[in-house]
Amino acid sequence: MHTDGMSTTGQMDEVYPVLIVGAGPAGATLALHLGRLGIKTLLISKHHGTANTPRAHIFNQRAMEVLRDARLEERLSEVACDAAHMAHTPWSDKLNGTEYGRMWSWGNKPGKKHRYEMASPCRMSDLPQSYLEPILVGEAAKAGKQYPVLDTLGIIVDGKQLNTALNVHIQADLSRYMENRPGSLNWVLNTEAPEWSAAGNFRMVRPWNEWLVSMHPANIDGRSFEPTNEQIQGRLKQMVGDNDVEFEILSSF
Structure with missing residues (x-):
C-alpha cells in the first residue's frame, strides 16, 4: 500500500521518502500519521490480511494518546x-x-489512580x-492504494523459535470467576500441572467469554512438545478447576 504517487499505467514511478516494513500496530x-501529514509512504506487509489472533493487547496512556492524535480514540473505545x-x-x-x-494493575490502585487520571486525557x-489492526489498516488505506509486491530472493534473519509457550484461543463463559476480581491476566499455578504446562494464565480478550490461555513452558526437557487436542482440553479444565466447563477452541499457536 502506498499513499499517493500511482502512475496511470499502474506502475510505481515516484520516490517514497519513507518505507515501512510491517503493517502491525506500530507500522500501520x-x-x-504520515499519510495525514502528506508524507508519501510505502507500507509493506507479508500478510494478506490483518491479525487473526489477539496477540498484543495492553495500551498505556501514551500509546492511547498517539491513537487519539490519529482521531481514532472514539472509534477504538467501542472495541x-x-x-x-x-x-x-x-x-x-x-480459577x-x-x-x-492479587495486585492492583494498570493504574487502578486506590490512592494512586487519580495520578493516572490527571496525567493524561x-x-x-x-x-x-485482532480488533485494532483492521481499524488502523483500514484508515491508512483510505489515504492510498494497494498493489502486490513480489520478491525473487528473500534472506531470513529471524532468530530460533524458542517454543516458550503454547497459546490457546478459546470461547468460554468464565464470568463467575471474575465477579470479585476483574482482570486482564489471571495466573494459574499448581502442582497438578503437566510438565509441558507448568504454569499458565487466562488472558481476557472479551469480558468474560473470550480468552487467550497461555501455557508455559510448551516443551519437555528443552525439546519442543506439541500436546494433543485431548491434552489441551484436559489442561484447560484442570486450570479452571471444573471438568464440566464448556469451551470452544478457536485456534492454538
Missing part, C-alpha cells in the same frame, strides 16, 4: 476494554480454587491486536 499507525476490566492481576491454583494473592485500555 505510523503510516496513518477496547476499559480500565475497570483490567483492575486486578490474581494468582491462583485454579475456582485457592487464590494466592486518555485511559489505559485492553485492545487486542
Whole structure:
C-alpha cells in the first residue's frame, strides 16, 4: 500500500521518502500519521490480511494518546476494554480454587489512580491486536492504494523459535470467576500441572467469554512438545478447576 504517487499505467514511478516494513500496530499507525501529514509512504506487509489472533493487547496512556492524535480514540473505545476490566492481576491454583494473592494493575490502585487520571486525557485500555489492526489498516488505506509486491530472493534473519509457550484461543463463559476480581491476566499455578504446562494464565480478550490461555513452558526437557487436542482440553479444565466447563477452541499457536 502506498499513499499517493500511482502512475496511470499502474506502475510505481515516484520516490517514497519513507518505507515501512510491517503493517502491525506500530507500522500501520505510523503510516496513518504520515499519510495525514502528506508524507508519501510505502507500507509493506507479508500478510494478506490483518491479525487473526489477539496477540498484543495492553495500551498505556501514551500509546492511547498517539491513537487519539490519529482521531481514532472514539472509534477504538467501542472495541477496547476499559480500565475497570483490567483492575486486578490474581494468582491462583485454579480459577475456582485457592487464590494466592492479587495486585492492583494498570493504574487502578486506590490512592494512586487519580495520578493516572490527571496525567493524561486518555485511559489505559485492553485492545487486542485482532480488533485494532483492521481499524488502523483500514484508515491508512483510505489515504492510498494497494498493489502486490513480489520478491525473487528473500534472506531470513529471524532468530530460533524458542517454543516458550503454547497459546490457546478459546470461547468460554468464565464470568463467575471474575465477579470479585476483574482482570486482564489471571495466573494459574499448581502442582497438578503437566510438565509441558507448568504454569499458565487466562488472558481476557472479551469480558468474560473470550480468552487467550497461555501455557508455559510448551516443551519437555528443552525439546519442543506439541500436546494433543485431548491434552489441551484436559489442561484447560484442570486450570479452571471444573471438568464440566464448556469451551470452544478457536485456534492454538
